[in-house]
Amino acid sequence: MRQDDTQPEGGADGPGKRASAVVVGGGLAGVTSALALADAGLDVTLLEGRPRLGGLAFSFQRGELTVDNGQHVYLRCCTAYKWFLDRVEGAHLAPLQERLDVPVLDADRHRLGRLRRTALPVPLHLAASLATYPHLSLAERANVGRAALALKGLDPADPALDNQDFGSWLAAHGQSKRAIEALWDLVGVATLNAVAGDASLGLAAMVFKTGLLSEPGAADIGWARVPLGDIHDGLARKALDSAGVRTELRTRVTSISRSKNGNWRVEVPGETIEADTVVLAVAQAETHDLLPDGALDEPDRLLGIDTAPILNIHVVYDRKVLKKPFFAALGTPVQWVFDRTEASGLAQGQYLALSQSAAQDEIDAPVAALRERYLPELERLLPAAHGARVLDFFVTRERTATFAPTPGVGRLRPGARTNESGLYLAGAWTATGWPATMEGAVRSGITAARAALTALDRPHDHLFEEAA
Numbered sequence: 001m002r003q004d005d006t007q008p009e010g011g012a013d014g015p016g017k018r019a020s021a022v023v024v025g026g027g028l029a030g031v032t033s034a035l036a037l038a039d040a041g042l043d044v045t046l047l048e049g050r051p052r053l054g055g056l057a058f059s060f061q062r063g064e065l066t067v068d069n070g071q072h073v074y075l076r077c078c079t080a081y082k083w084f085l086d087r088v089e090g091a092h093l094a095p096l097q098e099r100l101d102v103p104v105l106d107a108d109r110h111r112l113g114r115l116r117r118t119a120l121p122v123p124l125h126l127a128a129s130l131a132t133y134p135h136l137s138l139a140e141r142a143n144v145g146r147a148a149l150a151l152k153g154l155d156p157a158d159p160a161l162d163n164q165d166f167g168s169w170l171a172a173h174g175q176s177k178r179a180i181e182a183l184w185d186l187v188g189v190a191t192l193n194a195v196a197g198d199a200s201l202g203l204a205a206m207v208f209k210t211g212l213l214s215e216p217g218a219a220d221i222g223w224a225r226v227p228l229g230d231i232h233d234g235l236a237r238k239a240l241d242s243a244g245v246r247t248e249l250r251t252r253v254t255s256i257s258r259s260k261n262g263n264w265r266v267e268v269p270g271e272t273i274e275a276d277t278v279v280l281a282v283a284q285a286e287t288h289d290l291l292p293d294g295a296l297d298e299p300d301r302l303l304g305i306d307t308a309p310i311l312n313i314h315v316v317y318d319r320k321v322l323k324k325p326f327f328a329a330l331g332t333p334v335q336w337v338f339d340r341t342e343a344s345g346l347a348q349g350q351y352l353a354l355s356q357s358a359a360q361d362e363i364d365a366p367v368a369a370l371r372e373r374y375l376p377e378l379e380r381l382l383p384a385a386h387g388a389r390v391l392d393f394f395v396t397r398e399r400t401a402t403f404a405p406t407p408g409v410g411r412l413r414p415g416a417r418t419n420e421s422g423l424y425l426a427g428a429w430t431a432t433g434w435p436a437t438m439e440g441a442v443r444s445g446i447t448a449a450r451a452a453l454t455a456l457d458r459p460h461d462h463l464f465e466e467a468a
């Protein structure tokens with residue numbers, strides 16, 4: 001529900017003055033909070049240190065190419081991110097596949113398999129695909145089915161699961177090294193940003209249960225057919241402007257404190273902004289630095305939430321070498337490959353982006369070494385790449401792409417509320433139950449806004465439906 005600016009003011013300030021909020025951080029969490037608070041009638045200022053909105057999911061220009069810092073996908077079960085896309089009027093720019101269909105290419109065995117779903121009810125929707133998945137033996141496929149059913153019985157919110165690692169659980173449930181590589185890690189590394197052995201069982205259960213075992217269509221994949229920045233920056237800015245949010249870019253918040261009159265004082269170079277409510281939607285380390293004393297019982301726990309890198313390798317060929325929009329790979333360091341030609345605005349040739357998650361070993365590798373390693377791998381996977389000329393090769397490195405989903409991370413992630421009234425936390429790293437995703441970021445932004453509106457006694461709608 002969007003409220004009219006002329007509506008009587010309520011909340012902490014009483015009649016005559018509109019309740020005000022400052023949102024710090026213009027990533028997806030902050031933009032979402034700002035929109036939700038403005039839609040409920042608050043006077044909102046959004047402060048972002050960089051010259052653009054979108055945080056970790058953005059685009060930049062390289063000659064004629066508009067490049068995403070990293071390939072981003074979402075799933076049909078990401079109902080909050082879907083809400084965001086609708087709210088900024090960008091859903092048509094990031095459509096979902098009609099039905100899950102992931103080509104999986106084995107570089108060693110030169111075989112193509114497909115992870116597909118049917119319209120049958122869960123878990124039969126994946127049964128046919130699993131039964132014919134060529135990258136696993138018959139016995140491995142049967143074991144995968146058994147493990148999936150066992151996974152379905154887990155409660156991702158159970159704190160005991162958070163302390164265990166997914167890899168040990170898979171091994172204890174009869175999963176071979178090959179099954180982990182060709183199936184569990186294929187999906188898990190891309191969604192969790194960690195291999196199974198390094199991932200919390202709770203987060204892995206969350207991903208696999210919600211994505212693969214909740215509804216037949218839950219794992220259908222969506223991705224932006226335009227540069228991410230068109231949605232997360234351009235359209236987001238337009239939506240914020242029409243909602244009446246004052247958005248300040250290149251505006252880094254240096255401190256947050258309580259003034260004598262009880263309001264919050266948010267300091268930026270050259271200005272102090274006062275507000276009833278502050279949503280701090282920045283990464284965990286920055287949150288730690290900006291949090292006023294006493295806002296969390298153990299603020300140093302935030303520093304225990306580690307980060308994990310994602311590397312993207314960008315290759316422009318002089319001709320088309322890949323017919324499909326994307327594929328995943330086995331038996332090679334290449335993980336997921338997307339065709340970004342159209343989205344980037346490239347007029348001739350083909351532009352592929354390789355998304356390399358859990359990239360601890362390669363995040364600092366020199367471009368020349370990555371080139372030497374990955375171009376032959378692409379030739380091995382894509383015969384048409386033989387003889388094609390490479391017109392451009394570059395990499396984007398996100399060293400702190402996500403929080404590390406390590407066992408035990410769950411107890412370190414704080415909720416939206418702090419000990420201070422009127423001060424809330426948001427960000428994909430907060431306690432959303434999700435791994436670090438666009439979905440988690442949007443959820444956290446909504447949760448923080450709802451907590452603020454509840455404290456202000458403001459009515460607010462439920463903004464999105466949970467996936468089943």
Ligand SMILES: Cc1cc2nc3c(=O)[nH]c(=O)nc-3n(C[C@H](O)[C@H](O)[C@H](O)COP(=O)(O)OP(=O)(O)OC[C@H]3O[C@@H](n4cnc5c(N)ncnc54)[C@H](O)[C@@H]3O)c2cc1C
Pocket residue numbers: 024025026027028029030047048049050053054055056057069070071072073074251252253254281282283286310311312398400401402426427428429436437438439440441
């Ligand atoms: C390469 C890569 C690939 C990814 N792939 C996927 C994917 O396929 N699917 C998916 O769902 N997720 C993916 N993610 C994760 C997703 O992008 C993030 O989880 C999400 O964007 C985080 O949003 P956020 O708002 O929580 O945080 P951020 O995006 O980090 O936003 C925080 C913002 O706060 C600003 N800020 C910090 N300090 C201050 C300050 N003092 N004052 C003002 N502003 C400040 C920062 O500049 C930033 O804009 C990927 C991430 C990367 C990097």
